[in-house]
Amino acid sequence: MLAFRLFGVFAAALMLAAQSFAAPVDHDVLDERLTRLAADTEIVGLAVAVIEDGEITFARGYGVTRFDGEPVTDQTVFRWASLSKGVASTAVGKMVTDGQLALSDTISKFKTSLRLPLGGEKVGTLDDLLSHQIGIVPNAYDTRLEDGGDPAQIRKALGKLKRTCVVGECHTYQNVAFDAIAEVVASVRGVDFEEVVRLDLFQPLGMQDASYGLEALRGSYSWAEPHRKRRVDPKPVRRTVNRSYYRVPAAGGVNGSIRDLAQFARAQMGLEPEILSPDTLAELHTPRVYTRREQSSMSRRYGGHLRDARYALGWRVYKYGKPGYRVVGHRGAVDGYRSMILFDPERNAGVVALWNSNSRKPVGIQFEVMDMVYGLDAKDWLQLDAGTSD
Numbered sequence: 001m002l003a004f005r006l007f008g009v010f011a012a013a014l015m016l017a018a019q020s021f022a023a024p025v026d027h028d029v030l031d032e033r034l035t036r037l038a039a040d041t042e043i044v045g046l047a048v049a050v051i052e053d054g055e056i057t058f059a060r061g062y063g064v065t066r067f068d069g070e071p072v073t074d075q076t077v078f079r080w081a082s083l084s085k086g087v088a089s090t091a092v093g094k095m096v097t098d099g100q101l102a103l104s105d106t107i108s109k110f111k112t113s114l115r116l117p118l119g120g121e122k123v124g125t126l127d128d129l130l131s132h133q134i135g136i137v138p139n140a141y142d143t144r145l146e147d148g149g150d151p152a153q154i155r156k157a158l159g160k161l162k163r164t165c166v167v168g169e170c171h172t173y174q175n176v177a178f179d180a181i182a183e184v185v186a187s188v189r190g191v192d193f194e195e196v197v198r199l200d201l202f203q204p205l206g207m208q209d210a211s212y213g214l215e216a217l218r219g220s221y222s223w224a225e226p227h228r229k230r231r232v233d234p235k236p237v238r239r240t241v242n243r244s245y246y247r248v249p250a251a252g253g254v255n256g257s258i259r260d261l262a263q264f265a266r267a268q269m270g271l272e273p274e275i276l277s278p279d280t281l282a283e284l285h286t287p288r289v290y291t292r293r294e295q296s297s298m299s300r301r302y303g304g305h306l307r308d309a310r311y312a313l314g315w316r317v318y319k320y321g322k323p324g325y326r327v328v329g330h331r332g333a334v335d336g337y338r339s340m341i342l343f344d345p346e347r348n349a350g351v352v353a354l355w356n357s358n359s360r361k362p363v364g365i366q367f368e369v370m371d372m373v374y375g376l377d378a379k380d381w382l383q384l385d386a387g388t389s390d
Contacts, residue, residue, distance in 0.1 A: 022347040023375040025050050027058050033368060036384050038062035041234045042359035044227045045072040047258035050369055054271045054348040056262045065356070066225040066238055077209050077220035078354035080254040080261065081245070081332025083339045086284075087264070088181055088250035089130050089314025091197050093280045100188050103127040103283070103313075107180065110187045113152035114180035115159030116167065124167040129181055130313040131171070131288040135163045138172040138293075145176050146244045155180060171289040171311055179248035194249055202260075204275050205267050210256035214243050217255045224356035226336020236357045239336040252334055261341065261352040268328065269345045285328050285345070287317045302381075305367055320344075321376055331363070342366040349373045 030050070038046050045065055050058035061072030080087075095101055107114055107121040107129055114121055116134055124134050140161060141154045154176050164172060182193035189196050194212040202210045209220060217223055218241070227236035245252035256264075267276050268285075287310035294316065295309040306318040312328075320327045329342035329350075336356060340363060343350025351369035355362050364381030371378060 022349040025372045044357045045224045046355040048353045049258045049262035075257045077223040079337040081334040083332045084254040085314040097280045110184045112180040112183040113155040117163035120167040135167045175251040178251045182250040207260040210260040212253045227357045242335045
């Protein structure tokens with residue numbers, strides 16, 4: 001009987017090890033695929049990094065910072081767009097762990113500029129804010145922000161909207177409202193939100209080129225300029241950097257290189273426990289709400305390869321492929337830039353990408369890499385091979 005029990009324990013251990021095993025990523029194949037992708041007219045510059053067994057094993061740049069510019073390297077700085085939300089939630093999660101605030105605290109406790117229909121800020125919590133469950137229409141008043149409106153004044157105006165659901169009962173993605181978390185952090189710490197992130201995350205994690213703001217982007221040694229594809233011409237045109245979303249730093253204000261993003265991904269996998277504890281990460285990555293709109297988009301574009309789409313705190317959580325591996329990630333988009341992060345925290349493996357155009361094609365990078373990680377059959381997710389569809 002004892003031998004049988006020991007065998008059972010041994011078998012269970014083998015199963016657990018098999019479940020957490022990550023196959024090696026073929027860097028030569030990946031490099032060839034990315035080189036071909038970067039040659040596409042839609043792509044200007046691109047940077048990609050891969051994390052395997054907790055280490056950054058691949059970090060390369062492709063294309064150029066602008067059509068007449070220098071080559072993209074692993075230290076070229078891009079805008080991270082909405083990946084900034086995961087940075088903001090991580091800063092808050094660390095403050096929660098340190099006892100400086102609680103996710104159950106109401107928004108109104110911190111006297112932010114955010115107002116919600118029917119006084120929702122008085123019952124809505126920081127947890128609701130970080131998971132986009134504050135009861136107003138998606139992307140509320142983003143256009144006002146893009147037209148130059150003051151974020152604090154826009155947040156006050158949100159209280160006059162019609163409520164779409166009770167706070168905490170539905171997911172509606174936000175930018176201007178989400179940035180109220182920057183006001184919360186600043187009120188608790190007594191310094192600007194951006195300085196808190198620099199001291200608590202960027203500096204200790206060795207994210208050397210990470211920053212906030214337009215001036216910091218332009219002051220980088222190498223930075224990628226934004227481009228947008230036009231309908232009449234597949235070749236993207238150079239854009240002027242738009243300051244709008246820099247004015248909501250928690251929602252879209254981070255700049256950084258692919259090395260910075262890869263290091264941030266490592267920390268999210270639990271590989272920097274002295275900075276981000278397992279409890280902090282578990283809280284950040286625990287799903288709060290099913291996101292039907294995101295699931296519909298993933299099913300339509302990628303055949304359900306990512307499914308059971310849910311939102312945690314500044315992070316999206318999915319089941320990957322038919323086996324249903326648990327992955328965490330997010331995507332970002334702001335005029336002329338795109339960004340992506342996807343990782344499996346159990347396997348300490350993942351992929352990050354940044355590019356300076358509005359092309360959707362690089363989104364397939366996450367599938368090409370993670371399919372290698374899981375040992376799944378290769379598929380032309382980047383749509384490089386003639387006669388192949390996704």
